[in-house]
Amino acid sequence: MSAHNEQAEKVTVRTLRQMKERGEKIASMTAYDAAFANALERAGIDFVLVGDSLGMVVQGHETTIPVTVDEIIYHSRLVARGLGRAMLMADMPFMSYASAGDCLKNAARLMKEGGAEIVKLEWGELEIDMVARLTECGVPVCAHLGLTPQAIHKYGGYRVQGREEKAAAKMKEDARALEEAGADILLLECVPMGLAAEITRDASVPVIGIGAGPDVDGQILVLYDVLDIFPGKRTRFSKNYMEQEGSIHGALETYVREVREVSFPTEQYAFR
Numbered sequence: 044m045s046a047h048n049e050q051a052e053k054v055t056v057r058t059l060r061q062m063k064e065r066g067e068k069i070a071s072m073t074a075y076d077a078a079f080a081n082a083l084e085r086a087g088i089d090f091v092l093v094g095d096s097l098g099m100v101v102q103g104h105e106t107t108i109p110v111t112v113d114e115i116i117y118h119s120r121l122v123a124r125g126l127g128r129a130m131l132m133a134d135m136p137f138m139s140y141a142s143a144g145d146c147l148k149n150a151a152r153l154m155k156e157g158g159a160e161i162v163k164l165e166w167g168e169l170e171i172d173m174v175a176r177l178t179e180c181g182v183p184v185c186a187h188l189g190l191t192p193q194a195i196h197k198y199g200g201y202r203v204q205g206r207e208e209k210a211a212a213k214m215k216e217d218a219r220a221l222e223e224a225g226a227d228i229l230l231l232e233c234v235p236m237g238l239a240a241e242i243t244r245d246a247s248v249p250v251i252g253i254g255a256g257p258d259v260d261g262q263i264l265v266l267y268d269v270l271d272i273f274p275g276k277r278t279r280f281s282k283n284y285m286e287q288e289g290s291i292h293g294a295l296e297t298y299v300r301e302v303r304e305v306s307f308p309t310e311q312y313a314f315r
């Protein structure tokens with residue numbers, strides 16, 4: 044399998060920051076194996092996330108909580124073989140970054156064994172320190188705010204975050220603190236579009252949204268939602284590109300184009 048964009052310059056966190064500065068939208072998606080990673084590479088994706096959503100969409104669990112570091116490493120290795128230009132981001136699973144020692148050890152494993160070029164962790168009060176420690180060690184980091192699925196049992200369900208004034212102010216404060224600690228990317232999940240727009244204007248690093256409206260620097264969706272693998276189970280903010288395009292390659296190419304042109308997401312896929 045050869046990656047389509049082997050000659051194109053490799054995407055790094057620096058590339059994404061320059062895209063933000065130029066006002067160019069960033070397109071990203073999850074993938075869990077080499078074949079789909081390569082299909083995304085061919086579609087012109089900027090980065091691919093080996094998300095712990097693999098627990099739900101690949102392994103059939105109800106939540107992301109059972110996913111292990113070894114499993115993320117295994118799937119990252121597969122994805123790395125399908126990519127050329129696109130950057131590879133890997134999720135740090137539940138409780139794999141609860142102490143500084145575990146955080147550094149597991150991030151190093153994702154990079155050395157899995158081939159990850161950036162790691163993602165979900166926001167919690169501890170994470171500012173973890174982001175700072177990773178940054179000191181030269182590890183690029185994406186901080187995931189808003190709805191953080193690893194805390195699903197705390198939330199008691201998948202809900203939009205940051206609707207109340209106090210929660211919105213806290214999210215803006217957290218986003219600033221994470222950037223100051225060294226986060227290279229902020230990812231906002233299920234956040235009202237106005238709040239996401241404010242955080243994006245405030246941040247110098249790229250802000251990627253999923254269910255965060257159009258006024259962010261880029262979008263990410265879960266591959267299996269885009270391809271409608273589980274009919275009737277897609278989240279409200281995901282678009283079924285398979286229905287629109289009828290082929291996998293067409294669906295992925297159209298997603299990338301619509302993100303770049305800001306014709307996705309429309310209001311229908313956003314929250315107020």
Ligand code: KIV
Nearest residue numbers: 073094095096253263
């Ligand atoms: O695990 C995942 O797929 C994610 C996305 C929802 C951003 O974190």
